[in-house]
Amino acid sequence: MYLGTNIISLIIVLAILVKVTELYIRNQPVTKSRRYSSYLVGTSETTRVISLDKKEIRFNQWLAGLIDGDGCLLLSKLGYTSCEITVSLADERILRIIQNKLGGSIKIRSGVKTLRWRLHNRTGMINLINRINGYIRHSGRFIQLSHVCAALNIQLLNSDTLHKKHGWFSGFFDADGTINYYFKGKYNYPQLTLNVTNKLLVDVIHFKNYFGGEIYFDKSHNGYYKWSIQSQDLINSFVEYTHICPVQSIKRNRLFLVKEYYRLISLEAYKALEGTILNKTWNKFNLKWNKPNLS
Numbered sequence: 001m002y003l004g005t006n007i008i009s010l011i012i013v014l015a016i017l018v019k020v021t022e023l024y025i026r027n028q029p030v031t032k033s034r035r036y037s038s039y040l041v042g043t044s045e046t047t048r049v050i051s052l053d054k055k056e057i058r059f060n061q062w063l064a065g066l067i068d069g070d071g072c073l074l075l076s077k078l079g080y081t082s083c084e085i086t087v088s089l090a091d092e093r094i095l096r097i098i099q100n101k102l103g104g105s106i107k108i109r110s111g112v113k114t115l116r117w118r119l120h121n122r123t124g125m126i127n128l129i130n131r132i133n134g135y136i137r138h139s140g141r142f143i144q145l146s147h148v149c150a151a152l153n154i155q156l157l158n159s160d161t162l163h164k165k166h167g168w169f170s171g172f173f174d175a176d177g178t179i180n181y182y183f184k185g186k187y188n189y190p191q192l193t194l195n196v197t198n199k200l201l202v203d204v205i206h207f208k209n210y211f212g213g214e215i216y217f218d219k220s221h222n223g224y225y226k227w228s229i230q231s232q233d234l235i236n237s238f239v240e241y242t243h244i245c246p247v248q249s250i251k252r253n254r255l256f257l258v259k260e261y262y263r264l265i266s267l268e269a270y271k272a273l274e275g276t277i278l279n280k281t282w283n284k285f286n287l288k289w290n291k292p293n294l295s
């Protein structure tokens with residue numbers, strides 16, 4: 001009897017110990033695995049299950065490129081997520097395209113000549129993240145995405161592999177690209193140049209990998225990297241790419257005019273004397289080239 005109660009108490013104590021340890025052990029992996037799963041990085045190929053049509057996929061890729069270049073993904077101290085995209089006043093059209101699909105609001109930033117689209121509605125944010133997750137690849141933006149994914153309990157996806165029909169390039173070009181011509185050298189020859197600039201080499205290298213050209217380091221503005229193409233072949237191939245994955249900023253006006261530019265350069269229209277039809281044609285071309293918004 002005496003021994004019996006002792007054994008029973010021992011069993012009870014053991015049972016409690018087991019329970020406590022079990023609870024302890026069970027709680028450990030739960031918190032751990034939750035933290036792990038929200039930072040878990042899958043590959044978009046295996047995890048992206050929703051099949052979308054190509055146009056919609058390219059739109060999402062374009063949007064990720066634009067956000068990589070001109071946007072930010074925010075997480076407030078209270079745990080609210082939001083996204084902002086800032087563009088020049090002339091590019092209101094871009095923000096309308098996004099607003100039509102994703103909601104959010106557009107406001108002019110007082111004092112500055114920029115427009116800002118902002119989304120903070122949770123349902124809208126989940127929709128946005130599901131669209132761009134797996135396409136975001138800018139080093140800074142990817143970190144922001146990881147925080148926002150964790151807050152929304154969405155599995156973070158690594159950036160997918162780029163290719164020459166991937167919409168990301170057009171979105172990043174909309175954000176951080178330029179196209180213009182400059183008179184160069186002692187013969188004052190016009191040189192058409194297409195650039196994409198960014199702070200870090202890793203964020204512009206993709207353009208060189210897929211469209212050729214060169215990357216330069218520029219010491220001004222605290223230093224940045226510039227991808228640049230100047231040859232007619234390379235510029236034409238980028239323009240061809242934009243026929244598949246359209247650029248949506250006002251820069252597209254110049255991309256539409258590239259063919260005419262080369263035609264007029266081959267006729268040396270820039271040297272045509274005042275009063276000639278060729279000079280008039282060149283002047284007209286330049287009005288179109290410099291027009292902020294054709295549409």
Ligand SMILES: *[C@@H]1O[C@H](CO)[C@@H](O)[C@H](O)[C@H]1NC(C)=O
Binds near residue numbers: 102103121122123124
């Ligand atoms: C949030 O967004 C969803 C879909 O984008 C919309 O249906 C809903 O009305 C929005 N809610 C608020 C409070 O704006």
Ligand SMILES: *[C@@H]1O[C@H](CO)[C@@H](O)[C@H](O)[C@H]1NC(C)=O
Binds near residue numbers: 180216
């Ligand atoms: C683009 O790059 C060229 C060549 O480096 C440079 O001369 C030009 O100023 C750049 N254009 C812009 C708009 O940054």
Ligand SMILES: *[C@@H]1O[C@H](CO)[C@@H](O)[C@H](O)[C@H]1NC(C)=O
Binds near residue numbers: 272274
């Ligand atoms: C072409 O015409 C414009 C304006 O009429 C003039 O300013 C320009 O100098 C002319 N070009 C040449 C090469 O003479």
